[in-house]
Amino acid sequence: MKRTLLLGRMGRIAALLTLLVLFGCSDGKTGPAGPAGPEGPAAPPPIEVSENPTALVPTVTSVTINSAPVVEFNVVDQDGLPYVDLPSIRFTLAKLLPSKNGDSSAWQSYINRTEAPNGVGPGTQETIQATSDSGGTLENHQDGSYTYTFGTDITAITSPLAVVYEPELTHRLGMQLSGNDQPVANTVFDFRPADGETMGLDSREVVKIENCNSCHGKLALHGGGRIETKLCVTCHNPGSTDANSGNTVDFKVMIHKIHRGEALPSVVQGGEYAIYGFRDTKHDYSDVVLPQDIRNCSKCHDANDAATPEAIGWQERPTIQACGSCHDDVDFAKGVDGGHPGGVMTDNADCTVCHKEGGFAGSVVASHATLNADAAKDFKWNILNVSNTAPGNFPTVTFSVVNPNQDNASYDIKTHPAFSANARLSIDLAWDTKDYHNTGSGSGAANVISFNALTTAVANADGSFSATSTVALPATAVGTGAVAIEGRPAADFDGDNVYSDRLPVKSEVGFFPITDSAAIPRRQSVDNAKCNNCHQQLSLHGGSRNGEVQLCVMCHNPNNTDISRRPADPAMALDGLKERSIDFKRLIHGIHGAAKRENDFIVYGFGNSVHNFGEVSFPGIISNCETCHVDEAYKLPLAPGVLASTLDTGPLLADPSDDVNVSPSAAVCSSCHDSILAKAHMTQNGGASFDTSQADIDNFSVIETCQYCHGAGGIADVKTVHKIQ
Structure with missing residues (x-):
């Protein structure tokens, strides 16, 4: 909005002249009229000014x-x-x-x-x-x-x-x-005050907002x-310095320590890292978990960005202050006795004697190298073809493994040591791409068909390999299927000829027709690059599944729960539940939305391990769905074909028809808004159900109407209530 101001500086001058004329000296008599004066200055134009700016x-x-x-x-x-x-x-x-x-x-x-x-x-x-x-x-x-x-x-x-x-x-x-x-x-x-210069100055640009x-x-x-x-x-x-904690608030020290959080040596040893702020409020950062490797200094300090020319300083100018902020168990002044093998250091003059290329401690870059992630860049999976994909058939997948840093030279997975006993390479099949469910696969309602490519693959003359599924597609399979290559080569970083270091190579996903005339890819709801803004490269399940959401959703589909990993007696489970849906749309929202939830989001995983995500602190703006989603995929109504999420698998694990489900829109929203009041709102106002079957949804016995209020242009449009710009 704008408004108009009529009185500017010229207006004020004119007003002053008027006052002088009114109150000037006079003898009381009217004198003769003087000659006409020159035309006065034009009134200043109105000034349009801002009101209620955004x-x-x-x-x-x-x-x-x-x-x-x-x-x-x-x-x-x-x-x-x-x-x-x-x-x-x-x-x-x-x-x-x-x-x-x-x-x-x-x-x-x-x-x-x-x-x-x-x-x-x-x-x-x-x-x-x-x-x-x-x-x-x-x-x-x-x-x-x-x-x-x-x-x-x-x-x-x-x-x-x-x-x-x-x-x-x-x-x-x-x-x-x-x-x-x-x-x-x-x-x-x-x-620069001395000469007023504002260009070309050294301004210590090491990180940008x-x-x-x-x-x-x-x-x-x-x-x-x-x-x-x-x-x-x-x-x-x-x-x-913060007087209450005694900790410096020097930016480089404070930010490094905050981001290392619970992994700070001082915290691991039982201490805490806290700063007392306004009105002596305590901010304890001892439980902060950085969602990527702390050694990835370039995430913040990008030396290749022209806007931050001093970002390279972490590589070239190590200091006691910067290095000691993460390595806070080292007392440099005590030398070897303080954990510093380079001897006593009371200033930064000699740091680069040892911390340089060829120095006693090597370069700072080498010290912060993420060897596994760096070595993984020398491997790439390629899906070349999928054949024999009709219902009831055993699909054959042709693929190659190449080195993108050596002109895509092929690896022989049968002889190369990177694919020895400690390596893993699997091919996964799922269907159909409207929303994965995989019923009738013979391995459970929510499981993909997965087979070992290292043992089943046959070499082709061109350096590629072909592997045939050991399980047939069900005769009832329809639509389009998905194929993924996932796994991990191995490396030998310590030179003992044992290849045991896992390399998290980015997974690869492709699509093939089953009954469709041509493959129809699954919808893309989120962007891998957006995940990696925080995570660098997501690497899960022992380093086998890496950096590809289209792989995650194949297993984390609407029918899948963690029932096979939980105690048989729900009373023995940490949350008292028989099972938890691990459908991706519920799992990821539940993990990232911990601060919004009233109940801890607990999942049982490999080896019956317990993963309590109740303490996860999302570092971004939790209401901004576009942090992860693309093309406004968060808007209602959901895409056609999105399935309900299983809450209870019923007596037959391999048969989703007896599952108790939550309807699709409610499955998403209730993963963050999990309170009793929120669920009541969904069921009473939006036709949602937390006690339905997929059949009831398919035959329209259950109809969600959430989009009428929360859809685009509605009175409570998701984009509006979440304040998404």
């Missing part, structure tokens, strides 16, 4: 430092209209200390405060913390431009920390717009007002 864009135009800095800036909305109602703003200011003596460069705030411990944590000492400016003045020019004068004279700071003004260094002004229900915006302005948000959705901290890492570092300096 986004704000601040732009700093200049910073002048003689004593207290003076900042000139503009604020416009998403349409470029001036925003004149700025109620709340914060400014920070820091200088960039250059790298020296092995130290990395570091931001140092000019504005600091002391914090005293309040007895809520183990800290006992008063500490220094960087903060934002206070006591400044904001002048609103009513045209979208503003002037802010700092309350702090940064050229003469002596307490609580003496910070020398060094105008020849890069400086960063941080700006936070938030509060009073206005859209949140952060921006920074890098400049987009890398963070690929997993977190949208980081919004400190009440939601800080959303940009470039702003974060202006306060989270090396000298800033």
Whole structure:
């Protein structure tokens, strides 16, 4: 929305001239008329300004430092209209200390405060913390431009920390717009006060917010007002410490420790990692689990991104502070006795003597290598053909295994040591692609046909192999089937000639017609790349099933539950259930939606192992279905053919006709919204059922009507109630 302001600066000048005329000197007599004056200036045009903006864009135009800095800036909305109602703003200011003596460069705030411990944590000492400016003045020019004068004279700071003004260094002004229900915006302005230069400066760009948000959705901290890492570092300096915990809040240390969480050596040994924030609120990160390998430093620090030229620093400039943040069981000052084989280290001057290519400890990159994942990149499965796929037949799958890094050279899986006794290579078949159910396969209602490709495959002359299923497709099979190659080659990393290290090679999926004239692929609801934003490459079931959701849904289909892995007596199960649906649409929502659920989502797996996902903390925005889904696949109604999910398999495990099911839409929604009240809403308002059969759904005895309210354009459209932009 916009509104019009009629009085600009020219208007104010005109008003002042009018007052001078009205109240000027006079002797009381009317004088003769003077000559006509020149035509006055035209009234300023009305100014269209923003009202109720959905986004704000601040732009700093200049910073002048003689004593207290003076900042000139503009604020416009998403349409470029001036925003004149700025109620709340914060400014920070820091200088960039250059790298020296092995130290990395570091931001140092000019504005600091002391914090005293309040007895809520183990800290006992008063500490220094960087903060934002206070006591400044904001002048609103009513045209979208503003002037802010700092309350702090940064050229003469002596307490609580003496910070020398060094105008020849890069400086960063941080700006936070938030509060009073206005859209949140952060921006920074890098400049060199000595000459006013703003281009080509060293600005220590080691990570960008987009890398963070690929997993977190949208980081919004400190009440939601800080959303940009470039702003974060202006306060989270090396000298800033939380008094209550005694822990530094230096960004590189704090973020590394948070993300390693429960795997921190200090936590493993029984300690905790916590920071006390606003109003002494404790934030305990001791149970944080990073959903990928902690050694994948490039996930955040992408040296190949032109926007983060300093991201390569983790490889080239190891420091006690950065390395010790993850390896917090090492006391560098004690040398060997402190767990540091390189001897006593009290500064960073000599770190690269050992930590380099050819050095005693090798390069930092080599130390953080994920050997299994890296070696797996030398293998690729290819599905070349599937034949003999009519109902009742034994399908034959022709495939190859190649090295994509060596011009797709073929592997001989019969002789290559990577496919020795500790390797695994399986071919899976499932049907039909409308929604997998696999009834009549002879191996259970929810199981795929799976056979060992290493033992059944026959070599072809062109380097490929053919393997024939040991189980026939049922005579009742219809539609389109799916074929997958999944497994793991083996490697020998320690050189003992035992190939036992599992390599998680990405699984491959293809489709073949059974009774269809041509193969019809299964719907694509989620994107593998979106999963890997957080997970790097999903690798499950002992490293056999990797990075391919289209494989997961073949087994995790609507008929499948964990009944074969659970105690026979439900009373012995951790959740007291006879079984749990592991249909993918329920399983994944149940795992990721733990914070929304009222009941822990517990699944029994291989070897009767118990997996309680009740403590999973989703790092993104749980309501944003587009974090995982593609093409608005989360919208109602669901795709035609989506089956109900089995809640109780009944007396006959191989026969889904006696299953007790939850209807499809309710199966999805109740996996997060699992409360009694939510289920009552679904059954009473949407025709959903938690006690039905697939036959009742197929013959329209049970009809879900959820889409009438929650479908596109409905009064409670999923996209609206989930606040998906």
